[in-house]
Amino acid sequence: QHADDGGPQPEKHCGHGRGGMGEEVTRKEDKRFITGRGNYVDDIKKPGMLHCEIVRSPHAHARIEDIDGSRAMALDGVVAVLTADDLLEHDLATMPTLMDDTQDVLVNDKVKFQSQEVAAVIAEDRYTAKDAAEKVEVEYDVLEPVVDAEEALEDDAPLIRDELDDQEDNHIFDWETGDKEATQEVFDEAAVTVEEQMEYQRLHPAPIETCGAVADWDPGKDKMTVHMTSQAPHAHRTLFSQVSGIPEHKVRIVSPDVGGGFGNKVPIYPGYVVAAAASYVLEQPVKWIEERSENIQTTGFARDYDMTGEIAATEDGVIQGVKVDVLANHGAYNAAAQPSKFPAGFFNIFTGSYDVDAAYGSLTGAFTNTAPGGVAYRCSFRVTEAVYLIERMVKVLADELDVDPAEIRRRNFIPSDAFPYESATGWNYDSGDYEKALDKALEMADYEHYREEQQRRIAEDADKLIGIGISSFTEVVGAGPGKQCDIAGIEMFDSADLRVNPTGNAVLRIGVQTQGQGHETTFAQIVAEELGMDVDDITVEHGDTDTEPYGLGTYGSRSTPVAGAAAAVAARKVRDKAKSIAANELEAAEEDIEWDRESGEFHVAGAPDRSITITEIAAGAYMNSPGNEEPGLEAVNYYDPPEMTYPFGSYIVVVEVDRETGEVDFEKFVAVDDCGNRINPMIIEGQIHGGLAQGIGTAMLEHVTYDDNGNVTGGDFMNYLLPTANEIPNFETGHTVTPSPHHPIGAKGVGESPTVGSPPAIVNAVVDAMSHAGTSHVEMPMTPDTVWEELDEVGLSI
Ligand code: MCN
Ligand code: CUN
Structure with missing residues (x-):
């Protein structure tokens, strides 16, 4: 795959057939997955292994008066019933969240959300543990809950965090970004302003594999081994060590095959800690595996932002200023999984792909009696909310001015020659060519045709309306730099350790942990490209803190x-x-040795036939190393990026809206992505397809809902609706290539782009079908009844 479409070119990458950059290498990991040989946490069985089941609160807000585990203990096969009191003895009753809050591992005094962890039963098998958990008797003094962030901030709202000394209300933090005065000036003088309030509903990443752990304390070695569903094994090891007091070199975290993470497996959850504590106390391995509803109801949710956006523009639709105000529901603890210094994640980049003079954002975070979280589900730390806001607002402005939404974007894009570009809120975009991606998407979508079809349907008063939605989003991915981004104080660099064996194959160990993204293939491709090796000769290992x-x-x-x-x-x-080593083997001076990317060989300058392969060099490194070099052939790199990368894309969605039922059908779904130089186009395509499906889930179906008593009414797959093959249209994908100028291979990330970029395109399409009648917004999820109500509201229902 050549970086053929402009922009800087870090190095040329060629399809030379060894499985290097740009080749559609089939996924190495799939052999074990499709032959049933995957190894997930729940596949791990150890001799003498016990099972842990968590007793959860049926109430959202309640003081615990008493816990009686005697009836549970009486059951055959029950080994222990643990409560906060037992954990207190080992100083494990609470744990730090990633945002420096303190969360109960087992509730010590007061339950703060429904299904919170109250006690744990350890038994010889899972069924006994489950039966026993039902026999644990807990007496609650039920308190009034508050689940809505706005109500939580009212004066008479029940105080959720009364255990904190300086907490007098449910307010967590205020945060602001940008230049308030400059932005106000722009708004005061602007010819046109628009405003819209929109909610980004509470979602859940809902990976197919729920969370779980097998903890195994070895009293002989004083060593704790935890196999767990972790997206960040090393960071979890450090936290585990800090929480438990077990020295870090005596803690081993293994994250084996992971059945989807989507951000859900970044935080530490009480279940992990309970399993480890139980193993430590009982000196036997303990397994804890979550059920589906436990996963949705208690682990890291996503979004839950109530946003008001404003744009100031000229009469021609040139955007001058953007303002945004947000109320964020963080649940009962501040436990968002994001770089510590960013209370609102990367929401700052809400000016998106547009060159604006001034921007200002303010945000308030609130505690509620709901599960904690906020940052998860294919989002680069809240960029999903930011992209939704700006891409929706641009459509609102386009409708206000009666300018085509593609045209209004064109008038406002950061020009391709303006990169590196510093945004109004101080973010440094590395590279971009937004207009090119939009042009390509418009062409693929047959945009003009659908615009005509839309008008024809309106003119004919047709039963089904056409709507066309666009999103020209900019993502921000790749945290660090370490100076700006850290998790619990640890700078966000990453690492690779490459060892080439005497026989010319290699093992690459990496500090990141795949959950299905195909790292065993793509990381091998990077090495194949850089060393002229065959991709099959490189094994990628990850997820074991003892070796990586x-x-x-x-x-x-x-x-x-x-x-x-x-x-x-x-x-x-x-x-x-x-x-x-090549110089030594070829009996030439080192300065005269050249490496040829095409052939993957080293040769003497001017004498291409005097060449040597990496396999021969590897042998030389162990069997005939020159005097000026140590034997062996390996290297480690810890990489702290100078900047993040800014992938982007243009998505165009055409929908047909049924005026009688409110049903929305996808007519066309075009996604043009730019993630810089591409390692494996097929894996990228898979990432895009999956992410678009999740974007459709977001826009059309998914919502974690609560009733006024704090009961989760959207906490299982009967009520939390994931998209299936039935709801997914045919995706047409395309790409442009604008390499990152600072990345060694010019690549940017891509895993989240489709989920970040697609919801506004889908909502814009549905709004677009009705905007001629006055519709300016439809809330997600756009279920048929929601859409029908809007149709009715603007007089379009039949
Ligand atoms: N890739 C590539 N060329 C590029 C960029 C990426 O070939 N220029 C490849 C990568 O090598 C990798 C995949 O695409 O194999 C995704 O790469 P990247 O964008 O770097 O994202 P990560 O590997 O860091 O994955 C994280 C991202 C996130 S944050 C969520 S959430 C998410 C997602 O990936 N969760 C997933 N995609 C997922 N896919 C699966 N199957 N399961 C999840 O849990
Ligand atoms: Cu926000 S979900 Mo992904 O970053 O693990």
Whole structure:
């Protein structure tokens, strides 16, 4: 795949048939997955292993008066019933969240959300543990709950966090970004302003594999081994060590095959801690596996932002200023999984793909009696909310001015020659060519045809309306740099450790952890490209803290931008040493040795037939190393990126809206993505397809709902609706290539782009079908009844 479409070109990458950059190598990991040989946490069985079941509160807000485990203990096969009191003895009753809040592992005094962890039963098998959990008797003094963020901030709202000394209300933090005065000035003088309030509903990542752990304390070695569903094994090891007091070199975290993470497996959950504490106390392995409803009801949710956006523009639709105000529901604890210094994640980049003079954002976070979380589900730390806001607002402005939404974007894009570009809120975009991606998408979508069809249907008063929605989003992925981004104080670099064996094959160990993204293939491709090896000769290992170099994990699409860079740099270090060995083998001066990317061989300058392969060099490194080099052929790199990367894309969605039923049908779904240089186009396509499906789930179906008593009414797959093949249209994908100028192989991340970019395109399409009658917004999820109500409201229903 050549970086053929403009922009800087870090290095040329060629399809040379060894499985390097740009080749559609089939996924190495799939052999074990499709032959049933995957190894997930629940597949792990250890001799003497006990099972843990968690007793959860039926109430959202209640003081615990008494817990009686005697009836549970009386059951055959029950080994222990644990409560906060037992954990207190070991100083494990609470744990720190990633945002420096303190969460109960088992509720000590007061339950703060429905299904919160109250007690744990340890038994010889899972069924006994389950039966026993039902026999644990808990007496509650039920308190009034508050689940809505706005109500939580009212004066008479029940105080949720009364255990905190300086907490007098449910307010967590206020945060602001941008220049308030400058933005106000722009708004005061603007010819046109528009405003819209919109909710980004509470979602859940809902990976097919729920969370779980097998903890195994070895009293002989004083060592704790935890197999767990982790997107960040090293960071979890450090936290585990800090929480438990077990020295870090005596803690081993293994994240085996993971059945989807989507951000859900970044935080630490009470279940992990309980399993580890139980194993420590009982000196036997303990397994804890969550059920579906436990997963949705208690682990890291996503979004729950109530946003008001405003745009100031000229009469021609040139955007001058953007303002936004947000109320964020964080649940009962501040436990968002995001870089510590960003209370609102990367929501700052809400000016999106547009060159605006001034921007200002303010945000308030509130505690409610709901599960904690906020940052998860294919989002680079709240960029999903930011993209939704700005892409929706641009449509609102286009309708206000009666300008075509594609045209209004064109008038406002950051020009391709303005990169690197500093946004109004201070973010440094590395590279972009937004107009090119939009043009390509418009062409693929047959835009003009559908615009005509739309008008024809309106003129004929047809039963089904056409709507066309656009989203020209900019993502931000690849945290660090370490100076700006850290998790619990640990800087967000990442790492790779490459060892070439005497027989010329290699093992690459990386600090990130795949949950299905195909790292075993794509990271091998990076090394194949950089060393002229065959992709099949490289094994990629991850997820075991005893063997892998320290890394911060996989989320925020950071694997390619950060660990991918580390892999390339480690391979180049090996290449440098290989040159010296090649010189020795070829009996030439090192300065005269050249590496040829095309053939993957080293040769003497001017004498291409005097060449040597990496396999021969590897042998030389162990059997005939020159005096000026240590034996062996390996290198490690810890990569702290200079900047993040800014992938982007243009999505165009055409829908047909049924005026009688409110049903929405997808007529066309075009996604043009740009993630810089592409490692594996087929894996990228898979990432895009999956992410678009999740974008459709977001826009059309998914919502974690609560009733006024704090009961989760959207907490299982009967009520939390995931998209299936039935709801998914045919996707037409395309791409442009604008390499990242600072990334060693010019790559940007891509894993989240489709979920970040598609919801506004879908909502814009549905709004577009009705905007001629006055519709300016439809809330997600756009179920048929929601859409029908809007049709009725603007007089379009039949
Ligand atoms: N890739 C590529 N060329 C590029 C960029 C990426 O070939 N220029 C490849 C990568 O090598 C990798 C995949 O695409 O194999 C995704 O890469 P990247 O964008 O770096 O994202 P991560 O690997 O860091 O994955 C994280 C991202 C996030 S944050 C969520 S959430 C998510 C997602 O990936 N969760 C997933 N995609 C998922 N896909 C699966 N199957 N399961 C999940 O849990
Ligand atoms: Cu926000 S979900 Mo992904 O970054 O693990």
